[in-house]
Amino acid sequence: MRGAFYTGEKLLEIRETPTPEPGPGQILIKVDIACVCGTDLHIVAGEYFSRPPVIIGHEFAGVVAGLGEGATAAKVGDLVTVEPHQYCRVCKFCKTGREHLCLDKRGYGTYYNGGFAEYAAVAENTVYPAPAGIGAREAALAEVLGCCIRGVDRSGMRIGDTVAVLGCSSVGMIFTKLARRAGAARIIVSEPNGERRRAALGYGADLAVDPGLLKETLDRETGGLGPDVVIECSGVPAAAGQAVALAGRGARVVLFGVAPPGETVSIEPNGIFMKELAIVGSTINPFTHYRAVEMLPSLGLGDLITHVFPLARINEAMEAARRGAGLKIAIEPNG
Ligand SMILES: [Zn+2]
Ligand SMILES: [Zn+2]
Numbered sequence: 001m002r003g004a005f006y007t008g009e010k011l012l013e014i015r016e017t018p019t020p021e022p023g024p025g026q027i028l029i030k031v032d033i034a035c036v037c038g039t040d041l042h043i044v045a046g047e048y049f050s051r052p053p054v055i056i057g058h059e060f061a062g063v064v065a066g067l068g069e070g071a072t073a074a075k076v077g078d079l080v081t082v083e084p085h086q087y088c089r090v091c092k093f094c095k096t097g098r099e100h101l102c103l104d105k106r107g108y109g110t111y112y113n114g115g116f117a118e119y120a121a122v123a124e125n126t127v128y129p130a131p132a133g134i135g136a137r138e139a140a141l142a143e144v145l146g147c148c149i150r151g152v153d154r155s156g157m158r159i160g161d162t163v164a165v166l167g168c169s170s171v172g173m174i175f176t177k178l179a180r181r182a183g184a185a186r187i188i189v190s191e192p193n194g195e196r197r198r199a200a201l202g203y204g205a206d207l208a209v210d211p212g213l214l215k216e217t218l219d220r221e222t223g224g225l226g227p228d229v230v231i232e233c234s235g236v237p238a239a240a241g242q243a244v245a246l247a248g249r250g251a252r253v254v255l256f257g258v259a260p261p262g263e264t265v266s267i268e269p270n271g272i273f274m275k276e277l278a279i280v281g282s283t284i285n286p287f288t289h290y291r292a293v294e295m296l297p298s299l300g301l302g303d304l305i306t307h308v309f310p311l312a313r314i315n316e317a318m319e320a321a322r323r324g325a326g327l328k329i330a331i332e333p334n335g
Pocket of ligand 1: 039058059144
């Protein structure tokens, strides 16, 4: 089979490699679709953990093509999604119900071969059959949806809240949809790209404005009180500073976007005290993939994948994601 390997260089390399044999408890998946994630861009930039040479891609769905000894989580022919993490089960965090903070987390697409390949063999505990009526494109979004569900959980969002979403790529769109479902009274999105602003309105935002207009828009819409929840999705350090600065009294600020390691931003501690802000991180998807799969039929994320490339053009796909083309960029390894 062919797979897109990260080798430590800035470009991925398509290599012929043996089709994996599913070992005991593993399931072999013929990959229909695998989405490009911001994390993949960080991996090839050398800014995120990986173990090259490794096939990257951790947001994928496909059809079960083989079962290793004893694997029962799905049947041959089932369309499945993958929650791409394996945890050590022996560290402090695994033993205290916080496996996503595991000291020896090993992911498909970072440590083990992932989804930018014709086939992937994964442990059956990571495999989730797609609900009836859901196609591979939506199924492949379960992973990122699960991460966003974690972000909403971390936000403590309540019915009637005013929610500001900073940065509206695919993740911002998902947060907008989830905030609407969670009962937000008002969802105000900030995003520099006009096309994405227009799309955000279709995903349930009440207003979508340029970042430069966000503060005055929030002031106007909330009578100067500011938002109850701010979700920073862009990963731009300055936006994290803006998120803290414009949060309302008692607000929760979720820093969801992955900023480059080592970059810093200044915040005003007195504002955090005076407004009693809670500033929280949100890391991957602990126990949320199941809930994500459950939400797929009613959430309607079918339009989120705007560009699909064949595996041979993976570097073009990565470049499209890097320059912010469309919403979600995906690969069809067998297309
Ligand atoms: Zn991802
Ligand atoms: Zn662990």
